[in-house]
Amino acid sequence: xxxxxxxxxxxxxxxxxxxxxxxxxAPALMGEVGIYPHHTPMLTRIRSGMVRIKAPLKDEESVYxxxxxxxxxxxxxxxxxxxxxxxxxxxxxxxxxxxxxxxxAMKNKTSEIEYARAQAELMEAAxxxxxxxxxxxxxx
Amino acid sequence: MAGSREIRNKIRxxxxxxxxxxxxxxxxxxxxxxxxxxxxxxRPYGEKIRNVAAHMSRASTEYHHPFLVERDTVKxxxxxxxxxxxxxxxxxxxxxxxxxxxxxRAWEAEGEQIEVCCxxxxxxxxxxxxxxxxxxxxxxxxxxxxxxxxxxxxKIVLDGYTADRFDRVYIFYNRFVNTMKQEPxxxxxxxLSDERMSGEENDASQNKLWDYLYEPEAKxxxxxxMVRYVEALIYQAVTENMxxxxxxxxxxxxxxxxxxxxxxxxxxxxxxxxxxxxxTKELSEIVGGxxxx
Numbered sequence: 141x142x143x144x145x146x147x148x149x150x151x152x153x154x155x156x157x158x159x160x161x162x163x164x165x166a167p168a169l170m171g172e173v174g175i176y177p178h179h180t181p182m183l184t185r186i187r188s189g190m191v192r193i194k195a196p197l198k199d200e201e202s203v204y205x206x207x208x209x210x211x212x213x214x215x216x217x218x219x220x221x222x223x224x225x226x227x228x229x230x231x232x233x234x235x236x237x238x239x240x241x242x243x244x245a246m247k248n249k250t251s252e253i254e255y256a257r258a259q260a261e262l263m264e265a266a267x268x269x270x271x272x273x274x275x276x277x278x279x280x
Numbered sequence: 281m282a283g284s285r286e287i288r289n290k291i292r293x294x295x296x297x298x299x300x301x302x303x304x305x306x307x308x309x310x311x312x313x314x315x316x317x318x319x320x321x322x323r324p325y326g327e328k329i330r331n332v333a334a335h336m337s338r339a340s341t342e343y344h345h346p347f348l349v350e351r352d353t354v355k356x357x358x359x360x361x362x363x364x365x366x367x368x369x370x371x372x373x374x375x376x377x378x379x380x381x382x383x384x385r386a387w388e389a390e391g392e393q394i395e396v397c398c399x400x401x402x403x404x405x406x407x408x409x410x411x412x413x414x415x416x417x418x419x420x421x422x423x424x425x426x427x428x429x430x431x432x433x434x435k436i437v438l439d440g441y442t443a444d445r446f447d448r449v450y451i452f453y454n455r456f457v458n459t460m461k462q463e464p465x466x467x468x469x470x471x472l473s474d475e476r477m478s479g480e481e482n483d484a485s486q487n488k489l490w491d492y493l494y495e496p497e498a499k500x501x502x503x504x505x506m507v508r509y510v511e512a513l514i515y516q517a518v519t520e521n522m523x524x525x526x527x528x529x530x531x532x533x534x535x536x537x538x539x540x541x542x543x544x545x546x547x548x549x550x551x552x553x554x555x556x557x558x559x560t561k562e563l564s565e566i567v568g569g570x571x572x573x
Contacts, residue, residue, distance in 0.1 A: 150325040152427050152515050153318070170495055183332070184495035185504065209505060211332050211492075218328050220508065223427050234432030235439070238416040242398070245408055245417060 144196055145177040145214070149203060151221040157203055163194040166210050166219065175212060182212040191219065284558070287551040291544055298540035304368070305533035311423060312459070312526035318424070319456065319519040326512045333472075333509045336502055339491040343499055347506045350471050351447045356393045358437050358446035359384065360469065362453035362517055363403035364525040365420055370532035372454055372525060373402040376464040380452045381410065383466060395446070397437050399430065399518060415440070425518045427511065434514055438507060441470050453517040454524035460531065462524035469513065 147164060149157040165174045167189035188206040195201065208221040337348055361380050363373045380403075384394055398404040398417040407414050416436040418429055440446050449470040455463045494501050 148324070148328060150328055152322055152325045152512050154321045155324045158324075168495065181490055181492045182495060183336075183492040183501055183505075185501060209332070209501070209508070211328075218332070220325065220329055220332070220505075222508075231431055231435055234428075235416070235435040236432070238418060238432035239436055241419075242414045242417045245404060245414060 142177060145217055147193060147217045149191065149205065149219040149221060151223045153223050156221060157193065159195060161193050161195050164217065165192040168210060175217060178214045179212050184210050186210050186219070284551060284554050287547055287554070291547045291551065294540050294543050298537055301533045301536040301540065305530055305537060308526050308530035308533060312523060312530055315519070315523040315526045319523045322516050322519050326516050329505065329509045329512055333505055336505065343502060345502055345506045346442050347470055347472050347510065354392065354447040356446050357387055358395055358397065358440055358449040360397045360399065360437060360449065360451040360514065361403040361407065362451070362521045363400035364521065365401040367402065368532065369525050369529035372462060372528040376452055376454050377403060377406050379464045379466060397433055399433065425515065425522055427515050430515060430518065431511065434511055438510060451514065451517055453521045456520045456523045459527045462528055469510065
């Protein structure tokens with residue numbers, strides 16, 4: 141037929157939309173793009189916003205995506221949606237946080253070992269105590 | 281009669297334990313179904329992004345992303361270890377950590393430097409105990425692994441790779457085979473191997489050499505796709521590990537409940553025997569006493 145293309149909207153956590161479409165509009169980085177079948181192969185980033193889809197014999201549908209990638213092939217269009225709000229600075233902040241946590245864990249290592257040692261000593265003392273109590277009972 | 285009360289107490293305490301292990305088994309079973317669901321849902325994204333990445337790597341000749349370039353000398357290795365946050369799941373964590381440890385010892389023997397990124401509490405505890413160099417970590421992911429939580433820890437490793445801090449990155453996790461079987465797995469994450477990139481693809485697009493129209497520019501888009509692809513791979517490993525964790529816990533708890541049942545049966549037998557012996561003894565004493573009179 142050539143009047144429809146296959147559209148997939150997927151995110152890392154789930155598949156959001158999958159099915160035929162006649163026409164769609166996506167919020168690309170450079171402005172909204174409308175795509176009909178047999179579009180030139182294209183790869184672009186999209187911002188967060190609504191993706192409008194016109195499926196055959198159906199009313200227009202809207203799906204929200206929080207940014208991602210738009211891949212266009214003549215018969216297949218794929219939106220690789222992000223599940224998280226991304227940005228260079230945000231990613232950097234998250235990376236720093238993960239690093240800090242690791243460093244803290246390394247620092248706390250000694251205290252953890254001390255804690256384990258204290259626990260072992262406590263167990264030993266408790267065992268000695270029960271042994272003494274048993275001996276006393278027998279003595280009486 | 282002295283032992284009978286002790287035996288009864290013991291039976292009661294084992295019954296209580298059995299109740300707990302049964303409850304945990306059922307909780308794990310329902311969580312496992314959800315975890316498997318999530319694992320399946322993550323697959324389409326991974327496949328799509330792989331196809332795009334594979335196509336790009338073939339099409340664009342002027343720019344090779346560092347993730348695709350094999351390095352000649354391997355001196356420093358990055359390791360990502362995925363484990364569960366909680367225990368009580370059989371040998372799941374032990375198996376994957378043993379595999380990681382053996383491999384790390386082998387690498388160390390060859391004089392390579394290793395840095396570790398830990399996802400999951402158990403791995404973190406293990407790695408800091410053996411004195412490995414932990415550069416980033418995520419723990420407490422809960423039942424729904426959120427890619428947002430993983431980004432930071434992954435970025436440290438990916439940046440380390442781009443900045444030549446690592447020459448290779450490996451990932452250790454439990455692959456989910458089926459409910460009864462989980463396999464500790466080691467995979468090379470970076471550089472992305474050819475087999476990973478090719479996969480199963482429709483051959484129609486393989487022959488034709490066409491390139492995308494990149495908007496606005498090729499390089500940042502390729503970078504983004506590659507980073508997202510690796511993140512998707514790690515996310516998939518995390519979901520698989522989580523499904524493995526729940527099914528391993530279910531199996532372990534089932535075994536524990538069964539063992540408790542066996543123990544209760546044995547103890548009940550002993551209890552009844554000792555009770556009967558006591559009655560017999562009392563009877564014979566009475567009979568003996570009556571005969572003496």
